[in-house]
Amino acid sequence: MKILVAYKRVVDFNVRIQVKPDGSGVASEGVKLSPNPFDDIALEAALRLREQGIAEEVIIATIAPADAQPHLRNGLAMGANRAIHVVSAEPVQPLAAARALLKLVEKEQPGLVILGKQAIDDDCSQTGQMLAALWDRPQATFASKLEVADGKATVTREVDAGLETIEVDLPAVITTDLRLNEPRFIKLPDIMKAKAKPIETVELASLGVAHGGEISNTNYAPPAKRSRGVMVKDVAELVALLQQKGLA
Amino acid sequence: MSKVLIIAEHLNGQLNTATARCVTCARALQPEAIDVLVLSDAPAAVAAQAAKLDGVSKVLNVARAENAHPLAAVLAPQIAAAARSGAYTHLLLPSTTFGKDVAPRAAALLGVGQVSDIMSVTGPHTFTRPIYAGNAIVTVETPSDALVVGTVRTASWPAMGEGANTAPVEALPVDAVLPTHTRFVGLQQASSERPDLQSAAKVVSGGRGVGSKENFEIIYKLADKLHAAAGASRAAVDAGYCPNDMQVGQTGKIIAPELYIAIGISGAIQHLTGIKDAGTIVAINKDGDAPIYEVADIGLVGDLFKLVPELEAAL
Ligand SMILES: Cc1cc2nc3c(=O)[nH]c(=O)nc-3n(C[C@H](O)[C@H](O)[C@H](O)COP(=O)(O)OP(=O)(O)OC[C@H]3O[C@@H](n4cnc5c(N)ncnc54)[C@H](O)[C@@H]3O)c2cc1C
Ligand SMILES: Nc1ncnc2c1ncn2[C@@H]1O[C@H](COP(=O)(O)O)[C@@H](O)[C@H]1O
Numbered sequence: 208m209k210i211l212v213a214y215k216r217v218v219d220f221n222v223r224i225q226v227k228p229d230g231s232g233v234a235s236e237g238v239k240l241s242p243n244p245f246d247d248i249a250l251e252a253a254l255r256l257r258e259q260g261i262a263e264e265v266i267i268a269t270i271a272p273a274d275a276q277p278h279l280r281n282g283l284a285m286g287a288n289r290a291i292h293v294v295s296a297e298p299v300q301p302l303a304a305a306r307a308l309l310k311l312v313e314k315e316q317p318g319l320v321i322l323g324k325q326a327i328d329d330d331c332s333q334t335g336q337m338l339a340a341l342w343d344r345p346q347a348t349f350a351s352k353l354e355v356a357d358g359k360a361t362v363t364r365e366v367d368a369g370l371e372t373i374e375v376d377l378p379a380v381i382t383t384d385l386r387l388n389e390p391r392f393i394k395l396p397d398i399m400k401a402k403a404k405p406i407e408t409v410e411l412a413s414l415g416v417a418h419g420g421e422i423s424n425t426n427y428a429p430p431a432k433r434s435r436g437v438m439v440k441d442v443a444e445l446v447a448l449l450q451q452k453g454l455a
Numbered sequence: 456m457s458k459v460l461i462i463a464e465h466l467n468g469q470l471n472t473a474t475a476r477c478v479t480c481a482r483a484l485q486p487e488a489i490d491v492l493v494l495s496d497a498p499a500a501v502a503a504q505a506a507k508l509d510g511v512s513k514v515l516n517v518a519r520a521e522n523a524h525p526l527a528a529v530l531a532p533q534i535a536a537a538a539r540s541g542a543y544t545h546l547l548l549p550s551t552t553f554g555k556d557v558a559p560r561a562a563a564l565l566g567v568g569q570v571s572d573i574m575s576v577t578g579p580h581t582f583t584r585p586i587y588a589g590n591a592i593v594t595v596e597t598p599s600d601a602l603v604v605g606t607v608r609t610a611s612w613p614a615m616g617e618g619a620n621t622a623p624v625e626a627l628p629v630d631a632v633l634p635t636h637t638r639f640v641g642l643q644q645a646s647s648e649r650p651d652l653q654s655a656a657k658v659v660s661g662g663r664g665v666g667s668k669e670n671f672e673i674i675y676k677l678a679d680k681l682h683a684a685a686g687a688s689r690a691a692v693d694a695g696y697c698p699n700d701m702q703v704g705q706t707g708k709i710i711a712p713e714l715y716i717a718i719g720i721s722g723a724i725q726h727l728t729g730i731k732d733a734g735t736i737v738a739i740n741k742d743g744d745a746p747i748y749e750v751a752d753i754g755l756v757g758d759l760f761k762l763v764p765e766l767e768a769a770l
Contacts, residue, residue: 218587220588220725223590223724224587224590224591226590226591233587233591300568301559301568301569302562302563302567302568302569305563324706325706327587327588327705328586328587329586330571330572330585330586330587330588330705331569331571332555332559332571333558333559333562333569333571334559335559336527336555336556336557336558336559336560336563337559337560337562337563337569338563339527339528339560340531340559340560340561340562340563340564341563343634344636345528345634345636345637346527346528346556346560346637347637348527348552348555348556349552349555349556351699361640364552365552365699365700366552366553366556366642366700367551367552367553367653367700367708368466368642368644368700369642369643369644369645369698369699369700370642370643370698370699371639371641371642371643372640372641372642372643373526373637373638373639373640374637374638374640375636375637375638376636376637379636384706385689385693385706386692386693386699417566419566419567419598419601420562420565420566420567420568420598420601421568421598422568422569422570422595422596422597422598423595423596424593424594424595424596425581425594425595425596426593426594427591427592427593427594428591428592428593428594429590429591429592430585430589430590430591430592430731431731433731433736433749433750435748435749435750435751436736436751436752436753436754437752437753437754438743438748438753438754438755438756439753439754439755440755441755442755442762442765442766442769443769445737445753445755445766446766446769446770448753449714449735449737449753452735454657454713454714454735455681455770
């Protein structure tokens with residue numbers, strides 16, 4: 208079985224985002240970019256299934272501008288067998304990403320597609336679910352535990368009420384939550400090895416994806432700010448303030 | 456004129472308050488009608504609760520055995536069929552794990568994108584939503600000729616109350632082939648007598664500073680004294696101090712209680728995005744430079760093991 212992992216490049220989670228004064232976007236020049244943390248978890252999950260002998264090949268895919276090759280090398284160094292770079296100068300929205308990923312799925316016929324539960328730039332949490340719908344296959348979102356055997360995946364999902372377990376027939380789409388695993392560190396020799404691994408490049412426009420229904424972002428603004436409040440010196444002062452506000 | 460369809464979220468015959476928040480958001484569209492769709496094996500009790508919400512025009516029930524558990528792959532085709540048949544302009548779900556799971560699947564079946572986490576409504580096709588862990592707010596425009604599918608950021612919308620409303624309840628026949636490739640196995644609910652984290656007026660949260668599962672008792676004790684829900688940072692959940700459903704933040708629950716007390720929590724941006732809309736934030740931390748104090752309305756610096764029992768006793 209092949210596993211396809213959606214591997215998005217995003218602004219690193221430690222960066223404090225600044226909105227451009229003209230509202231046209233967020234400042235991206237010189238900002239550190241990293242793999243989406245959930246996608247590192249997705250890749251780790253796929254690698255473990257390969258190590259268990261359940262999968263033979265792990266393919267990472269990204270839809271990103273031409274300069275995203277080092278990002279893919281990073282995933283290859285972590286252990287993916289090969290990479291597909293869908294080149295798009297413009298960022299794509301979840302529906303477009305799902306439509307593009309569907310084209311890759313149709314070509315590669317993976318038994319599992321693993322994505323992050325959300326990209327930490329757009330915070331949409333949509334792409335995996337949309338891909339599963341378009342592919343007409345099961346989805347198991349927000350996975351914190353994954354077992355694959357006998358053509359089925361048993362997935363524990365982090366839901367608001369607690370932990371839900373579902374069983375899905377393969378092929379299926381999984382999206383990862385934070386506690387699914389802890390991604391491995393990349394070792395120096397693996398970075399060297401990754402240089403020899405194949406990256407296939409395709410233009411998004413050449414995939415022939417469907418269009419329509421897209422949403423446009425028209426303005427960006429900083430959030431309403433909370434300001435620093437008062438410091439109290441002891442519990443008595445805190446209780447007095449809470450009582451004053453009618454909160455205790 | 457807009458016509459809104461809201462998908463009810465429910466568990467064990469109880470309507471989740473997130474649905475009432477969707478009604479408030481729907482009313483901001485000034486629609487001609489707001490219908491609520493209840494998908495269940497036994498929808499009657501939930502439908503009766505939805506019918507009382509102010510502003511609801513009609514409750515539509517789809518009673519099928521397959522709807523006993525909220526499986527997205529099973530619900531989405533029924534939702535898409537209902538959205539098409541009723542000439543709706545808007546389809547809304549709450550931005551809970553239920554809504555996040557189902558809504559994009561329905562949107563893709565309907566061939567449209569989705570607006571996640573609607574914070575405000577500017578017009579029938581114009582909304583604002585948070586991105587980058589709430590560090591930017593983007594205005595989005597959906598195509599004017601297409602159905603709008605959105606999830607409602609529950610912390611941005613108060614729950615519509617149950618008024619004198621008695622909306623009619625009708626059975627909705629839906630013609631959809633349901634898949635069998637996805638099966639429910641079980642739900643392990645963290646049993647708690649405390650108020651629900653997502654709707655509680657007061658929340659007491661603990662972080663890594665609390666140090667252990669046993670120590671979390673001091674968080675629970677303070678929560679109980681205040682009739683508050685208990686929450687946690689990701690670090691506390693990851694360390695196994697408390698269950699996952701207590702996580703507050705970008706990738707956990709986004710909440711807006713009147714009072715939020717953060718104990719032994721440093722205040723990482725991913726945590727802060729979950730509490731931005733809280734009325735009053737209180738921080739207790741031994742590090743006076745912790746970023747949590749940049750947003751706290753009331754800060755107290757010191758050892759939580761001394762201060763929290765003291766606070767509990769003083770209340
Ligand atoms: C993709 C991604 C998503 C994330 N999502 C979330 C999320 O949804 N929610 C979330 O919370 N985090 C999230 N995080 C993690 C986040 O970045 C922080 O790591 C986390 O919030 C830290 O938790 P903490 O404040 O409990 O721990 P720490 O940062 O370790 O802080 C512990 C605090 O306790 C204080 N302390 C220690 N001992 C005492 C004592 N005896 N008395 C008083 N104070 C004491 C310390 O001074 C310190 O400030 C996410 C991270 C990533 C990468
Ligand atoms: N441009 C992209 N390239 C690769 N993967 C993507 C892309 N966009 C979304 N994804 C995948 O979809 C997941 C959810 O993204 P989102 O729906 O945008 O929150 C991400 O964690 C990725 O796994």
